Amino acid sequence: MSTRKHTALPKAQILIEALPWLTRHRGRTVVIKFGGNAMVDEDLKAAFAQDVVFLHHAGLRPVVVHGGGPQISAALDRHGLVSEFKAGLRVTTPEAMDVVRMVLAGQVQRELVGLLNQHGPLAVGITGEDAHTLTATRHQPLIDGEPVDIGRVGEITALDTGAIEALLADGRIPVVSSIARSEDDGHVYNVNADTAAAALAAALGAETLMVLTDVEGLYEDWPNSDEVISRLTATELEKLLPELSSGMVPKMEGCLHAVRNGVRTARVIDGRVQHSILLEIFTDEGIGTMVVPDEPEAHA
Numbered sequence: 001m002s003t004r005k006h007t008a009l010p011k012a013q014i015l016i017e018a019l020p021w022l023t024r025h026r027g028r029t030v031v032i033k034f035g036g037n038a039m040v041d042e043d044l045k046a047a048f049a050q051d052v053v054f055l056h057h058a059g060l061r062p063v064v065v066h067g068g069g070p071q072i073s074a075a076l077d078r079h080g081l082v083s084e085f086k087a088g089l090r091v092t093t094p095e096a097m098d099v100v101r102m103v104l105a106g107q108v109q110r111e112l113v114g115l116l117n118q119h120g121p122l123a124v125g126i127t128g129e130d131a132h133t134l135t136a137t138r139h140q141p142l143i144d145g146e147p148v149d150i151g152r153v154g155e156i157t158a159l160d161t162g163a164i165e166a167l168l169a170d171g172r173i174p175v176v177s178s179i180a181r182s183e184d185d186g187h188v189y190n191v192n193a194d195t196a197a198a199a200l201a202a203a204l205g206a207e208t209l210m211v212l213t214d215v216e217g218l219y220e221d222w223p224n225s226d227e228v229i230s231r232l233t234a235t236e237l238e239k240l241l242p243e244l245s246s247g248m249v250p251k252m253e254g255c256l257h258a259v260r261n262g263v264r265t266a267r268v269i270d271g272r273v274q275h276s277i278l279l280e281i282f283t284d285e286g287i288g289t290m291v292v293p294d295e296p297e298a299h300a
């Protein structure tokens with residue numbers, strides 16, 4: 001046996017280890033939410049794009065939904081507008097809405113599309129406004145039991161997955177910005193990107209929702225300990241929800257919505273770890289937090 005063949009063997013071993021996962025996930029839809037906080041490093045963004053393209057070539061159907069909270073805050077600051085959050089959502093005045101739309105659709109989405117398309121003519125960016133993908137009405141969160149007006153923040157009332165399905169059927173990778181058309185006044189709404197990703201995962205009948213963020217997963221006793229909860233059922237998560245704080249609330253509510261509406265697993269994983277998507281899909285060493293539907297009750 002030549003030395004060259006011999007040294008290549010471990011590579012073949014690694015590829016073969018992925019075979020059961022490739023068989024299981026082939027043809028399945030996976031919605032990947034890339035959070036603005038995990039998007040700070042150029043190498044990480046490039047590795048994210050490589051992973052998504054890898055999934056595509058491995059026969060999965062990845063759909064990317066992106067955030068951009070920090071990027072929006074920076075742009076608002078440059079425009080002399082303040083960033084204020086209530087119940088974890090950005091108070092969005094009509095002027096702020098223009099900036100949100102510009103940053104999400106014109107900056108963050110364009111950058112991700114560009115990175116993905118370095119690998120071929122794959123990614124197509126859309127916002128929830130396109131082809132009625134996301135329709136919303138004004139969201140008024142309850143704070144101390146009272147509905148509060150936070151401006152042009154939307155609550156999704158309808159989804160039309162036709163445009164995304166058409167792109168997937170054409171072998172493309174849809175990249176979706178979390179802006180919705182208004183069902184009532186002809187304007188647009190700012191939707192939290194975790195919420196949009198979860199709603200799309202459910203509507204698309206995705207196998208997996210994967211939420212990449214800037215922590216290892218859901219910490220059991222945040223901020224006092226960094227013990228990550230590795231797996232929990234929908235009912236276990238539902239009990240935990242009232243104890244969660246700001247950034248984790250829409251993420252975990254989204255995971256719950258997804259698994260209660262047909263998605264097989266919803267995972268929160270560390271977007272700061274290079275190739276965390278591949279580790280999660282193709283190896284046993286699942287990292288982060290995995291939410292699964294409740295076990296069906298055993299019948300006698």
Ligand SMILES: Nc1ncnc2c1ncn2[C@@H]1O[C@H](COP(=O)(O)OP(=O)(O)O)[C@@H](O)[C@H]1O
Binds near residue numbers: 035068220222245
């Ligand atoms: N129980 C928890 N476990 C992990 N992170 C938590 C928890 N509660 C609140 N957080 C906060 O949520 C943040 C992630 O949410 P967010 O800032 O909205 O990120 P992204 O931009 O990825 O959507 C973490 O950086 C952490 O500060």
Ligand SMILES: CC(=O)N[C@@H](CCC(=O)OP(=O)(O)O)C(=O)O
Binds near residue numbers: 190192
């Ligand atoms: C209503 C609302 O809060 N919308 C978010 C949309 C972007 C987002 O969700 O970005 P991350 O995933 O990076 O947090 C915002 O304006 O920041």
